[in-house]
Amino acid sequence: MDRNINRFRRSHELFARASEVIPCGIYGHASPAAALPGAFPYYAERALGSRYWDVDGNEYIDYMCGYGPVVLGHQDPRIEEAAARQQRDALCVNHPAAVMVELAECLVEMVDFSAWAVFGKNGSDMTTWCVQVAREHTQRRKILKVAGAYHGIDPWCTPGHAGLIPEDRTHIHEFTWNDPDSFDRLLARFRGEVAGVIMTPFHHPVFKPSEMPAPGFWAHIEAACRREGIVLILDDIRAGFRLDLRGSHRVFGFEPDLICFCKAIANGHALSAALGRRELRLAASRVFLTGSYWNSPPAMAAALACLKILRAEDVPAKLRATGEALMQGLVQTGAKHGYALQPSGPPAVPFLTFVEDASSRRQQRFCAEVALRGAFLHPHHNWFISAAHGPEDVRQTLAMADEAFGVLRGEGL
Amino acid sequence: MIDPTDPKVLCRLYLNAVLPCLADLTHEDPAARAIGADVDASIVLCVLGGPAVTLHWRHGEIAWAAGFGPKPSVILAFLSDRHLNAFFDGKKWAAPLPLWGGWRVGLLKRFSALAARLEQVMDGAPEVIENADGRRLHARLTLITVGLGLQALAQGDQAVRRILGTLPPGLASFSIAGESKARVWFDHGSPGQQAGWGDPPRRPDVIVQFADIGVAYDVMREQIDTLAAVGAGRIRVDGLVPLADGLNFAMERLRVYLKR
Numbered sequence: 304m305d306r307n308i309n310r311f312r313r314s315h316e317l318f319a320r321a322s323e324v325i326p327c328g329i330y331g332h333a334s335p336a337a338a339l340p341g342a343f344p345y346y347a348e349r350a351l352g353s354r355y356w357d358v359d360g361n362e363y364i365d366y367m368c369g370y371g372p373v374v375l376g377h378q379d380p381r382i383e384e385a386a387a388r389q390q391r392d393a394l395c396v397n398h399p400a401a402v403m404v405e406l407a408e409c410l411v412e413m414v415d416f417s418a419w420a421v422f423g424k425n426g427s428d429m430t431t432w433c434v435q436v437a438r439e440h441t442q443r444r445k446i447l448k449v450a451g452a453y454h455g456i457d458p459w460c461t462p463g464h465a466g467l468i469p470e471d472r473t474h475i476h477e478f479t480w481n482d483p484d485s486f487d488r489l490l491a492r493f494r495g496e497v498a499g500v501i502m503t504p505f506h507h508p509v510f511k512p513s514e515m516p517a518p519g520f521w522a523h524i525e526a527a528c529r530r531e532g533i534v535l536i537l538d539d540i541r542a543g544f545r546l547d548l549r550g551s552h553r554v555f556g557f558e559p560d561l562i563c564f565c566k567a568i569a570n571g572h573a574l575s576a577a578l579g580r581r582e583l584r585l586a587a588s589r590v591f592l593t594g595s596y597w598n599s600p601p602a603m604a605a606a607l608a609c610l611k612i613l614r615a616e617d618v619p620a621k622l623r624a625t626g627e628a629l630m631q632g633l634v635q636t637g638a639k640h641g642y643a644l645q646p647s648g649p650p651a652v653p654f655l656t657f658v659e660d661a662s663s664r665r666q667q668r669f670c671a672e673v674a675l676r677g678a679f680l681h682p683h684h685n686w687f688i689s690a691a692h693g694p695e696d697v698r699q700t701l702a703m704a705d706e707a708f709g710v711l712r713g714e715g716l
Numbered sequence: 717m718i719d720p721t722d723p724k725v726l727c728r729l730y731l732n733a734v735l736p737c738l739a740d741l742t743h744e745d746p747a748a749r750a751i752g753a754d755v756d757a758s759i760v761l762c763v764l765g766g767p768a769v770t771l772h773w774r775h776g777e778i779a780w781a782a783g784f785g786p787k788p789s790v791i792l793a794f795l796s797d798r799h800l801n802a803f804f805d806g807k808k809w810a811a812p813l814p815l816w817g818g819w820r821v822g823l824l825k826r827f828s829a830l831a832a833r834l835e836q837v838m839d840g841a842p843e844v845i846e847n848a849d850g851r852r853l854h855a856r857l858t859l860i861t862v863g864l865g866l867q868a869l870a871q872g873d874q875a876v877r878r879i880l881g882t883l884p885p886g887l888a889s890f891s892i893a894g895e896s897k898a899r900v901w902f903d904h905g906s907p908g909q910q911a912g913w914g915d916p917p918r919r920p921d922v923i924v925q926f927a928d929i930g931v932a933y934d935v936m937r938e939q940i941d942t943l944a945a946v947g948a949g950r951i952r953v954d955g956l957v958p959l960a961d962g963l964n965f966a967m968e969r970l971r972v973y974l975k976r
Contacts, residue, residue: 318947327943335947337957345947451882464879464965469719510884510958661886662921662955683957 307341310675313358314345331456332370332684339682342671350377353691355679363679364696366629368687371541371566374622375612376691382570382605382612389604400600406607410578413610414550416558417578419587423597426540427455429563429577430501432592434459436561436579437499437534440586445497447489450477451508454501454538462509480506481517483524490527499561500528501536504551505648510663510683512656513648516555525557534583540565540575545622545651545687548614554649566687567613569606576606618690619651625697626650626688632701640708647685654685665716672707673700719875726973727797728868729861730804731761731769734838734974736864736913737857738771738778740897741834745853748833749776757789757823761812763800764793773827790817790824840937851933856898858936860913863890863900865970866963870902870909873973876966880904883962886921886955892932893925904959922955938971 308315318335322328328345329335335345344357353376355365368374375382393400407420423429434446446459454460458471476493478485490497502524506514528535537559539551544567547553552562560583565575573596579587612618630646630653637644642665643658657665663682670682678700680686741748753776762768762784770785771778792812794800802810817823837844837853838861844850869876885905892898901916903909910917926932927950934940935951942964945951953960 315948318944322941322944322948327941328947330943334943336943336953336961340946340953341949462882464962465968510956661884663957664955667955 307675310361311341311344311357311359317358318345337683339667339671339674342667343674343679352376352378353689353693353696361677363674363677364692364700366678366680366686366688366692366700367684368689369571370684371687372569372571373687373689374545374567374618375570375609376689377571379570379612379691382572382608385608386572386601386605390601393600395596395599399598400603402600402603402607403598406576406603406610409607409610410564410576413548413614414562414578416550416560416580417562418581419584420576420578421587421592422603423575423577423592424573424594424602425455426538426563426565426575427457428594428597429540429565429575430454430460430536430538431457432590433536433561433563433577433579434499434501435590436577436583436586437536439590440534440583441498441532443496443498444474445493446475447486447497447500448475448477449480449502449506451511452480452503452506452538453509454503480514481520483520486524486527490531494531497531497533499534499536500524501538503538503540504542504546504555507541507648507652507654507685512645513652513654513685515648521552521555521557528560534561535559537562539563541685542649542652543567544610544613544619546619546649548610548619568609569602570609572602572605574602574606616690621690622651622688623649625692626653628694628697629653629688629692629700630655632697633704636701636704637708639705640712642708642711651688652685653688655680665711668711668714668716669704669707672710673703676703676706678703719873721973722872722874723797723801725868725872726801727763728767728872729865729970729973730800731767732782732868733861733863733865733970734804734834735761735769735771736780737838737860738830738834739780740856740860740913741837741853742777742830743897744856745833745837748830748837751826751830751833752776752778755823755826757820758785758787759823759827760784760788760791761800762791762793763797764795766797778830788816790820790827791815852895852929855892855929855933855936856895859890859892859898859932860900861974862936862967862970863902864911864913865973866902866966867909867911869966869969869973870904870911873969876969879962879966880909883959884956886959887916887918888922888924888956888959888963889916889920890924891926892929893927895929895932898932902963904963920955922953922957922960924960925952925954927951 318328327334346358348356348358356362410420411417458467459475476489478489537552539562542551543564550562552559561579563577568574627650633655634644645656645658647654660666667682670680673680752773755773757773759771768784770781793815794812838857840854887903889901900913902911931950
């Protein structure tokens with residue numbers, strides 16, 4: 304903390320003021336307590352392309368991309384123009400705009416199993432609504448989810464501990480990722496009661512390496528859901544449109560009944576979406592869905608523009624290539640200093656941890672040293688690649704990592 | 717998580733988390749030490765058919781030990797966990813049964829006085845927290861209770877067990893910078909979910925350190941936003957963050973049990 308006092312002077316001044324009037328100073332995933340207090344900036348001022356600048360003027364290559372939403376790069380002029388044009392016509396009006404229909408048509412055409420789409424603002428809006436749709440469709444109560452998976456902040460799924468009552472999760476049951484037996488045990492225990500299974504395409508818990516699905520795991524889940532009449536909900540909020548524009552299920556060879564998108568849909572504009580099979584249309588029409596800003600047209604215009612660019616430029620392929628170059632480079636650079644590193648998750652949504660670092664201290668020091676040199680790598684949360692990241696970003700990041708590994712080695716970590 | 721409390725857990729909290737504070741109290745507080753300056757005795761508190769602890773009282777200072785110590789001067793017995801809980805809650809009808817040493821009226825009176833002093837400090841009575849020494853004592857004793865209490869909570873409280881089930885295993889240490897022996901630890905995942913006071917048995921996986929006694933006092937009195945304090949560097953968290961975060965919520969359960 305002392306070492307960074309001058310580097311983050313403005314951040315700390317703002318945080319001191321914030322702590323007087325805002326619980327936690329900064330709450331939620333951006334809380335300094337969740338990252339590296341004193342070693343990371345607390346407030347950002349501006350962002351452009353693959354970079355952002357904190358309020359003290361420090362520049363970072365941004366591998367968090369606003370924790371995911373920025374997929375084309377910060378302030379992409381094509382998206383900003385589409386949103387601004389729409390906003391000049393209407394920001395918040397009494398009715399949806401035509402762009403909502405266009406966007407729904409676009410999504411339904413892209414995601415081939417889907418027949419309809421609805422929109423919200425955040426991921427939680429969609430996951431919670433999809434759970435309700437599953438219950439309405441099946442007239443059952445139980446929801447199965449993977450232990451440690453994040454699906455939002457509503458009481459049925461929040462990773463927080465406060466403000467909950469046991470009844471919030473009476474009908475929520477957890478099984479273990481990549482463990483079909485633990486899933487089957489729940490199915491057997493609650494046969495005929497399970498409304499839905501909600502899962503992310505790969506497992507991306509915080510504070511741990513990501514886990515890809517084992518061969519046959521998704522097929523097992525899908526087959527069981529079909530057999531038992533259970534609604535399979537894919538929470539594709541974090542990975543959606545980064546792995547495959549048709550939905551991440553395409554990468555892993557299965558088909559859900561409902562799919563939730565959010566982060567990469569509108570390049571940073573607030574929008575989420577849920578899409579579903581025709582058979583679920585009636586249930587979807589019955590479950591009430593609304594919010595003060597949910598019909599706001601500019602974010603939908605941004606999404607429409609974003610999806611067209613993602614498709615026209617085959618952005619998932621670019622993200623994969625950039626992510627692979629970054630991860631391979633980091634592993635090789637770490638090895639040069641004698642560190643064994645574990646890359647995890649798909650290259651477009653990568654994460655990197657040290658082997659044999661149970662306390663995460665090595666990871667935390669490494670990310671702190673890299674941040675000091677100008678790249679933002681989170682120590683506890685998976686990273687995000689955007690289309691704005693190029694070879695020069697990767698080259699610079701690897702040079703910073705090389706120095707950071709050297710510092711760690713010098714400290715005996 | 718709003719869950720009912722378990723009398724068995726509360727009983728273990730009194731015996732294994734609150735009573736050990738007598739050691740720190742008599743070491744740090746001249747008033748408490750003076751109560752038993754010339755005492756040389758041992759007192760057993762036990763639940764019939766249940767747990768027991770022994771307090772060795774010598775030259776004014778208390779040493780706490782789990783179990784039934786040899787040749788106690790006094791044995792104070794309780795019929796049940798609820799009986800002991802009622803006694804510690806101040807219910808007059810819940811006096812313990814003096815199985816042995818009941819005739820040592822002087823010793824028992826002095827022990828009552830010491831217990832009253834402990835209660836006064838732990839409750840943060842106005843006359844205690846009006847000065848820096850009292851606030852320091854209150855913060856130290858609360859930290860010790862909270863740390864040692866994790867074991868009883870981890871073993872028996874359903875809400876805490878639910879939280880712990882989501883946490884990675886590891887050893888967490890909680891301490892106050894600049895304060896000697898103001899350190900407690902909890903080894904999540906160890907056999908019996910061990911907790912202790914003093915230096916931990918190995919390097920902690922996460923260290924939570926309060927910058928000074930003032931911060932510790934504010935935290936223990938719930939007068940500070942802990943996440944804001946972490947961001948401001950007043951509480952240092954080094955290492956396995958999710959373990960510290962989860963244990964923080966587990967510790968909140970202690971307040972529900974002890975109504976503090």
